[in-house]
Amino acid sequence: MKKAMFILNPSSGKERASEYRGQVEETLASMGYEVDTRETEKEKDATNFATEACEKEYDFIVAMGGDGTINEAVSGIAEQPHEPLFSLIPLGTVNDFARALGISLDPPEAIEALKTGYEKRVDIAKVGDHYFMNILAIGDVAESTYDVDPEKKTKLGALAYFIEGVKAISNDTETFFEVEHDHGIWSGEAKLILVALTNSVGGFEKLAPEALTDDGLLHLYIVKNAALPGFLRIATSVIRGKLEEDPAVEVVHTTRISIKTNEPLSSNIDGDEGCTTPFVIDILPRHIRALIPPDKEE
Numbered sequence: 001m002k003k004a005m006f007i008l009n010p011s012s013g014k015e016r017a018s019e020y021r022g023q024v025e026e027t028l029a030s031m032g033y034e035v036d037t038r039e040t041e042k043e044k045d046a047t048n049f050a051t052e053a054c055e056k057e058y059d060f061i062v063a064m065g066g067d068g069t070i071n072e073a074v075s076g077i078a079e080q081p082h083e084p085l086f087s088l089i090p091l092g093t094v095n096d097f098a099r100a101l102g103i104s105l106d107p108p109e110a111i112e113a114l115k116t117g118y119e120k121r122v123d124i125a126k127v128g129d130h131y132f133m134n135i136l137a138i139g140d141v142a143e144s145t146y147d148v149d150p151e152k153k154t155k156l157g158a159l160a161y162f163i164e165g166v167k168a169i170s171n172d173t174e175t176f177f178e179v180e181h182d183h184g185i186w187s188g189e190a191k192l193i194l195v196a197l198t199n200s201v202g203g204f205e206k207l208a209p210e211a212l213t214d215d216g217l218l219h220l221y222i223v224k225n226a227a228l229p230g231f232l233r234i235a236t237s238v239i240r241g242k243l244e245e246d247p248a249v250e251v252v253h254t255t256r257i258s259i260k261t262n263e264p265l266s267s268n269i270d271g272d273e274g275c276t277t278p279f280v281i282d283i284l285p286r287h288i289r290a291l292i293p294p295d296k297e298e
Helices: 017-030 045-055 067-077 096-101 107-116 140-147 150-156 158-169 228-240
Strands: 002-008 033-039 060-065 085-090 118-127 130-132 135-139 175-181 184-196 218-224 249-254 256-261 266-269 272-276 279-292
Touching: 002 017, 002 045, 002 067, 017 033, 017 060, 017 107, 033 045, 045 060, 045 067, 060 067, 067 085, 067 096, 067 130, 085 096, 085 107, 130 272, 175 218, 218 256
Parallel strands: 002 033, 002 060, 060 085, 085 279
Antiparallel strands: 118 130, 118 279, 135 184, 135 266, 175 184, 175 256, 184 218, 218 249, 256 279, 266 272
16 A cells, blocks of 8 residues: 655644644545654654655655745655655745645645646755755845744735845845856855745745746846845835846856855755855755646646
């Protein structure tokens, strides 16, 4: 009999995971899977569970939670010899990976779609010992998102991050970056560097409109130093999907990126604190066997 591991974060989505647990288990059973359900209790539990599922050669892993839980589950699958099918039920504030894959943000719909989904191989990226599916950000604006109040994040979603970004852009801190990529080296002062894998970043689905989940590319955006009016113009470009056209933004599409700074700087990886500069980012093309809704099959 086929085996599936169902990983859920009971605290995600205002603790709504328990409401949908039975539906997921029944759905997977109806698909012919023996279901092994695991609940996370602490950081890295989802990673450890997913790695165990790979080692035991489970056929399918389904993760339910926010972007942090999904990132952990994918990190547990990454670079394992056995590659199970993977899908997710989004319960977070932003749910970028679900948006990029066309998975419904309505949990019952996402669960029902498991029955008719298709397999599609999608990219992830690796930086140090970390993996990500959506975004790596570095700079004052990125660091400011650590301070977003959980209640505010729940109420405002992506807008909460934007508000913190406006606060951060007003400070006078200048960071010198040296960024090496496939096409050369960029060096100078910048407020923010983004490395995107998908079109949805922070809930804004047009930030990187050219980014596909399986294009084998890292989409690099270097936001040069700008005063508040310039930052607001850039924010408008994000909303309109015109970021690449903004004069204060350097854009590169590449397969490898090396980032150095004049002093160590922490990164934000898929919404959580990541590694510290200097580091190298590599694309792992078509690395994850994702189950996506049939209307998103390409």
